[in-house]
Amino acid sequence: MYIRATGNISPQKTFGHQPLVDAAAYTGNRLACIEPDYKEFIDPKQIRRMSRIIRMGVAAAMECLQEAGTKAPDAIITGTAYGCLEDTNSFLSKMVEFNEELLTPTSFIQSTHNTIGAQIGLMLQCNNYNNAFVHRGFSFESALLDGMMLLKEKDASNVLIGAIDEITNTSHTILNRMGLYKQGPVSNLDIYKNKTKGTIAGEGATFFLLANEPSATDYAKLDGLHTFYRPEGNAEIKKQITSFLERHSVSMDEIDLVITGKNGDAGSDKIYEQLGETVFNAKNTVNYKHLSGEYPTAVAFAMWLAAVTIRSGDLPAAFNYTGAIDKRINRVLIYNHYQGIHHSLSLLSAC
Amino acid sequence: MLNNNEPVFVAGTGIISAIGNKVAECLDALESGRAGMGPMHYLQSAHRQRLPVAEVKLSNDELAKLAGLPRIKSRTALLSLVAAKEALQQAGIENIKDLRTGFISATSVGGMDKTENFFNEFLSDNSKGKLRDVINHECGSVTELVADALGIKDYITTVSTACSSSANAIFLGARLIRNNIVDVVVAGGTDSLARFTLNGFNTLMIVDEQFCQPFDENRRGLNLGEGAGYVVLISDKVAATLKNKPGIILSGYCNANDAYHQTASSPDGIGSYLAMSGALKKAGLKSEDIDYINLHGTGTQNNDIAEGTAIKRLFDPHYPKMSSTKTFTGHTLGASGGIEAVFSVLALQHGMIFPNLRLQIPMVDLPFVPEREIIKNATVKHVLSNSFGFGGNCSSLIFSKV
Numbered sequence: 102m103y104i105r106a107t108g109n110i111s112p113q114k115t116f117g118h119q120p121l122v123d124a125a126a127y128t129g130n131r132l133a134c135i136e137p138d139y140k141e142f143i144d145p146k147q148i149r150r151m152s153r154i155i156r157m158g159v160a161a162a163m164e165c166l167q168e169a170g171t172k173a174p175d176a177i178i179t180g181t182a183y184g185c186l187e188d189t190n191s192f193l194s195k196m197v198e199f200n201e202e203l204l205t206p207t208s209f210i211q212s213t214h215n216t217i218g219a220q221i222g223l224m225l226q227c228n229n230y231n232n233a234f235v236h237r238g239f240s241f242e243s244a245l246l247d248g249m250m251l252l253k254e255k256d257a258s259n260v261l262i263g264a265i266d267e268i269t270n271t272s273h274t275i276l277n278r279m280g281l282y283k284q285g286p287v288s289n290l291d292i293y294k295n296k297t298k299g300t301i302a303g304e305g306a307t308f309f310l311l312a313n314e315p316s317a318t319d320y321a322k323l324d325g326l327h328t329f330y331r332p333e334g335n336a337e338i339k340k341q342i343t344s345f346l347e348r349h350s351v352s353m354d355e356i357d358l359v360i361t362g363k364n365g366d367a368g369s370d371k372i373y374e375q376l377g378e379t380v381f382n383a384k385n386t387v388n389y390k391h392l393s394g395e396y397p398t399a400v401a402f403a404m405w406l407a408a409v410t411i412r413s414g415d416l417p418a419a420f421n422y423t424g425a426i427d428k429r430i431n432r433v434l435i436y437n438h439y440q441g442i443h444h445s446l447s448l449l450s451a452c
Numbered sequence: 453m454l455n456n457n458e459p460v461f462v463a464g465t466g467i468i469s470a471i472g473n474k475v476a477e478c479l480d481a482l483e484s485g486r487a488g489m490g491p492m493h494y495l496q497s498a499h500r501q502r503l504p505v506a507e508v509k510l511s512n513d514e515l516a517k518l519a520g521l522p523r524i525k526s527r528t529a530l531l532s533l534v535a536a537k538e539a540l541q542q543a544g545i546e547n548i549k550d551l552r553t554g555f556i557s558a559t560s561v562g563g564m565d566k567t568e569n570f571f572n573e574f575l576s577d578n579s580k581g582k583l584r585d586v587i588n589h590e591c592g593s594v595t596e597l598v599a600d601a602l603g604i605k606d607y608i609t610t611v612s613t614a615c616s617s618s619a620n621a622i623f624l625g626a627r628l629i630r631n632n633i634v635d636v637v638v639a640g641g642t643d644s645l646a647r648f649t650l651n652g653f654n655t656l657m658i659v660d661e662q663f664c665q666p667f668d669e670n671r672r673g674l675n676l677g678e679g680a681g682y683v684v685l686i687s688d689k690v691a692a693t694l695k696n697k698p699g700i701i702l703s704g705y706c707n708a709n710d711a712y713h714q715t716a717s718s719p720d721g722i723g724s725y726l727a728m729s730g731a732l733k734k735a736g737l738k739s740e741d742i743d744y745i746n747l748h749g750t751g752t753q754n755n756d757i758a759e760g761t762a763i764k765r766l767f768d769p770h771y772p773k774m775s776s777t778k779t780f781t782g783h784t785l786g787a788s789g790g791i792e793a794v795f796s797v798l799a800l801q802h803g804m805i806f807p808n809l810r811l812q813i814p815m816v817d818l819p820f821v822p823e824r825e826i827i828k829n830a831t832v833k834h835v836l837s838n839s840f841g842f843g844g845n846c847s848s849l850i851f852s853k854v
Contacts, residue, residue: 182590182592183590184612192651193568196648197572197575201497201647204655206715209656210652213614213842214560214591215612215613215841216714219842219843219844219845220714222711223711223714226711227711228708228709228711229709230707231613231708231844232624232707233845234610234611235559235590236591236595236610237592239592243609243610246633247624253631254454274578275574278583330608331605442596
């Protein structure tokens with residue numbers, strides 16, 4: 102299957118299909134999305150009614166569909182770990198504050214986890230398959246697998262797949278209290294250096310149009326996806342990776358680039374370092390979470406990165422990559438884990 | 453690898469709802485016409501004097517004991533584990549450890565019941581509130597508590613498409629089997645009552661202050677309920693290894709979108725029509741093959757006329773028997789598709805059509821009337837189960853006898 106189009110709103114200048122020349126630098130442990138002018142993509146009357154995550158999700162989806170030149174995907178499938186937090190928080194706070202009185206429905210209506218996929222369907226007047234996955238660090242991969250199966254089953258010839266998660270002040274405060282993020286001054290461009298505890302928070306809205314048939318403008322082929330849950334140890338992780346490659350008849354020698362999910366948390370990054378010395382030995386490896394920040398559906402950013410890299414043949418200039426990639430990048434392996442619980446492997450190649 | 457025509461069997465079922473803590477208790481209540489609504493007993497809400505609900509008749513402590521989980525966990529997870537355990541036990545797959553097993557759960561509320569407690573303290577001081585109350589807020593976290601307790605890890609995910617969530621979870625399970633990703637799937641959904649959802653539906657002014665009357669001309673709205681319902685789906689290959697090969701398959705399914713309004717159904721019920729007709733097509737059945745429709749039938753003005761209009765378009769003039777079992781369980785939101793899938797299986801297994809309770813005056817705009825009394829010894833070969841939700845998400849499942 103083929104990645105025909107993308108739309109990506111992230112803490113980097115990824116929206117608008119311009120090459121990613123510079124990495125946006127941030128200080129502090131929270132990277133916020135660079136939001137576009139929504140008027141080009143959404144009716145201004147509707148923009149006002151939508152919360153921020155809905156605007157981001159809908160705009161990223163619309164940009165993706167515009168690039169694909171379609172208004173009627175055979176399926177719309179979203180993945181979000183946290184859902185529409187701002188609306189949830191708003192309704193919940195008022196409910197507690199006013200002791201269940203004087204509430205209005207808008208934020209409740211928009212708090213449901215399928216809101217973004219539903220809004221996209223509504224704007225497109227699209228009666229087709231519409232699904233929403235809400236499984237923590239597997240939310241995006243679950244949506245992707247659903248779409249891949251629909252294509253295989255011939256119940257769809259193209260599917261719109263997206264990952265959306267936002268940080269709000271409330272969620273950042275709570276996740277910070279849980280110890281997820283780095284404390285003290287931190288720059289996103291230096292997160293891999295210090296080997297301290299914690300990562301930096303990120304968010305994003307990333308959409309893909311996947312199609313059964315190739316077209317002249319595809320980004321890449323999506324050759325495989327595999328997830329595994331709570332592996333028993335590093336040996337199992339290594340085995341999962343090698344058998345994934347075997348199943349797809351690809352050797353490490355044929356992988357031009359490995360994208361890993363390092364996030365700067367010393368504990369969480371250990372496995373990537375071990376794999377770098379073993380399974381991924383001597384392979385060109387890059388990380389992406391200094392650009393996107395860490396969040397449960399961040400792997401969608403990695404897939405976007407893999408897609409644009411394969412289409413151009415080279416990493417975006419923002420990587421300032423000093424390793425030895427001496428040929429066109431034709432095949433990319435993504436390995437990501439979220440909090441050591443949700444692990445995924447994706448394989449992409451040039452068309 | 454993909455076998456699009458492989459029969460997917462129902463090997464086991466599990467339920468906990470306002471009308472019983474296990475399948476046999478629910479069946480008994482359905483047969484004897486015993487509804488589960490009543491005054492709020494466990495949910496602590498400001499609306500307790502005014503709004504009846506369909507609660508599971510166990511405290512969190514009692515549920516935790518039944519589930520074998522700590523009592524501090526979300527009620528959503530406790531309900532889920534009780535029903536999922538029953539479904540697996542009933543399936544009795546001896547060599548399950550050697551098989552690839554999945555857990556696909558649906559929920560709309562997740563760990564919200566605990567998050568509400570957290571917010572009581574957190575709102576006045578952001579350094580307050582017990583983190584243990586919010587750590588399982590995410591829907592997926594509730595699924596994982598249950599998957600871990602069941603020892604399932606080969607494929608786990610969570611679906612959340614409002615009131616159609618469970619139906620989508622169940623047919624995703626069947627597709628995972630047909631795509632040769634798993635051999636066995638526990639699929640369905642769970643939702644506990646929470647102040648968040650009760651107040652949300654209350655602001656929409658679609659909660660009935662009396663017991664709900666779906667498909668009645670004078671219907672006033674829905675009663676919220678809670679519970680969990682799961683089916684164990686197995687591949688043809690696994691079914692062949694069982695001592696008693698299961699006699700029921702998930703024959704058809706379809707997901708469509710109404711694309712009309714975030715919370716209201718279109719007047720002609722286009723999403724419902726597409727879901728039902730798509731499920732028939734997938735099953736290779738004609739509309740007259742359906743013996744019973746387990747209606748979505750919430751009791752709101754809007755749902756029942758949209759669903760009824762879509763049924764008229766698809767089935768006229770050969771109407772199957774119909775009823776809304778939400779007249780027993782209330783609307784259990786993300787769990788309803790799971791609970792009603794189990795009721796559909798029960799209708800096939802026992803040759804029964806369950807009654808649509810409290811129906812007094814049939815809707816004048818519809819040419820059919822749901823069943824008011826239980827029918828026993830009925831010929832039931834194919835059952836259609838409808839689940840329609842916010843966001844225009846409409847899904848239908850068909851269960852068939854083989």
